[in-house]
Amino acid sequence: MGCAMNCFEARRDFRAFWRRELSSERREAFLAHLRGCPGCDGAFRNFALSAPVMHSDVTPERRREDSPRVREAVPARRPAMAYRATARRREWFSISAAAMALAAGVVAAYLSVSAPVGNLNDVLSQQEPQVEPVVDLFGPGTAQTFNQDGGFAG
Amino acid sequence: MLAIARSVERRWSATVKPDQELIAEALNGQAGAFAELASRHRAPVERLCQRFFSDHELARDLVQESFLKAFAALKTYRAEMPFAAWLRAIVINLCYDELRRRRRKPEELVGDFTEPELDWMQLVNTASPEDIVAAAEERRNAHDLAHRLLDMLKPDDRTVLVLKDSEDMSVSEIAATLGWSEAKVKIRAFRARQVLRKHAERMLSAERRWAAR
Ligand SMILES: [Zn+2]
Numbered sequence: 001m002g003c004a005m006n007c008f009e010a011r012r013d014f015r016a017f018w019r020r021e022l023s024s025e026r027r028e029a030f031l032a033h034l035r036g037c038p039g040c041d042g043a044f045r046n047f048a049l050s051a052p053v054m055h056s057d058v059t060p061e062r063r064r065e066d067s068p069r070v071r072e073a074v075p076a077r078r079p080a081m082a083y084r085a086t087a088r089r090r091e092w093f094s095i096s097a098a099a100m101a102l103a104a105g106v107v108a109a110y111l112s113v114s115a116p117v118g119n120l121n122d123v124l125s126q127q128e129p130q131v132e133p134v135v136d137l138f139g140p141g142t143a144q145t146f147n148q149d150g151g152f153a154g
Numbered sequence: 155m156l157a158i159a160r161s162v163e164r165r166w167s168a169t170v171k172p173d174q175e176l177i178a179e180a181l182n183g184q185a186g187a188f189a190e191l192a193s194r195h196r197a198p199v200e201r202l203c204q205r206f207f208s209d210h211e212l213a214r215d216l217v218q219e220s221f222l223k224a225f226a227a228l229k230t231y232r233a234e235m236p237f238a239a240w241l242r243a244i245v246i247n248l249c250y251d252e253l254r255r256r257r258r259k260p261e262e263l264v265g266d267f268t269e270p271e272l273d274w275m276q277l278v279n280t281a282s283p284e285d286i287v288a289a290a291e292e293r294r295n296a297h298d299l300a301h302r303l304l305d306m307l308k309p310d311d312r313t314v315l316v317l318k319d320s321e322d323m324s325v326s327e328i329a330a331t332l333g334w335s336e337a338k339v340k341i342r343a344f345r346a347r348q349v350l351r352k353h354a355e356r357m358l359s360a361e362r363r364w365a366a367r
Contacts (some may be wrong), residue, residue, distance in 0.1 A: 015319075018287055034283055045286070046354035048278050052290045053205055053300035054320045 005033040010040045014047045016057045181228060188228070192221045193239055199245050205316045206249040208301035216252060220245045243331045246317065247256040250332065253309040270295035271302075275361040306353050311346035318343050 010033040016022050017030055034041045179187035203213040223244050274296045291294045317323045329336045
């Protein structure tokens with residue numbers, strides 16, 4: 001291997017890796033480093049939780065299978081180690097479930113916001129939540145309209 | 155080759171008016187000039203609003219409000235600054251104010267996760283880095299969960315983090331835009347990364363314990 005990477009370099013490359021901006025050689029070195037360094041591997045996984053907002057330029061559309069109605073029918077959660085196979089089965093299941101939801105009509109589309117099904121609060125609240133009191137500094141704003149094409153309306 | 159490039163450039167400059175020209179036309183009351191300006195700058199404004207808010211409706215409202223504000227303040231615009239940077243400052247201040255206005259209650263921040271969110275956390279815990287990146291691109295719940303995580307930050311911290319790490323703004327640019335000292339920007343950025351890392355660790359280790367039950 002031509003260029004071994006150190007931890008500092010690997011962590012500096014998180015964003016470029018996420019955005020697929022690394023050269024293939026650099027990418028290989030990056031992945032090799034992560035495979036051999038649990039610290040950087042863990043740091044990358046932490047990074048990956050916020051990266052979809054922080055470092056991706058597109059927001060994926062909410063999919064139909066994310067809606068509570070469809071998810072009710074999703075098979076029970078399987079152990080972590082079986083993730084990949086489970087995920088693939090679930091994809092197929094989701095496709096047929098989405099088709100059914102489509103046929104069911106507007107209801108599934110209406111329920112586009114995911115409802116909570118798992119509660120990790122007990123686990124999370126074992127440590128103190130890092131929060132502040134709510135301060136409402138501003139009153140509600142007035143709505144004005146501005147057309148998609150840049151013109152004013154109303 | 156050079157000739158082709160020049161002719162393309164000529165055609166481009168013949169058809170595309172510079173921002174400054176559109177601004178002058180808009181100030182002269184020419185209909186459509188500001189609309190063209192807005193449509194030209196809409197994408198980065200939308201992207202920035204979406205980094206602050208997961209709610210599409212709200213993000214869209216903020217985009218519209220940003221352009222309304224820009225239109226109303228167009229007379230104050232000075233050509234020494236690129237229009238995009240001037241507009242961005244308006245967007246940032248609107249998003250920051252909205253963030254402070256919408257500061258959620260502590261109990262809303264952590265707790266219930268949806269099945270797709272749990273799936274995504276499980277994938278982040280167990281899949282290879284390449285698979286994580288590929289999966290994030292098509293999962294809306296990855297985006298939603300990232301917003302939940304970022305919602306745990308104080309508005310000041312989140313704003314600085316977005317501007318510095320996502321928008322690549324310098325400390326001095328952020329300080330000038332928000333009217334803060336550079337020291338405050340640096341402290342907030344440092345703090346934001348620390349808090350974010352702590353919460354991400356906590357979420358992932360909670361998911362591991364959840365999965366192991
Ligand atoms: Zn390392």
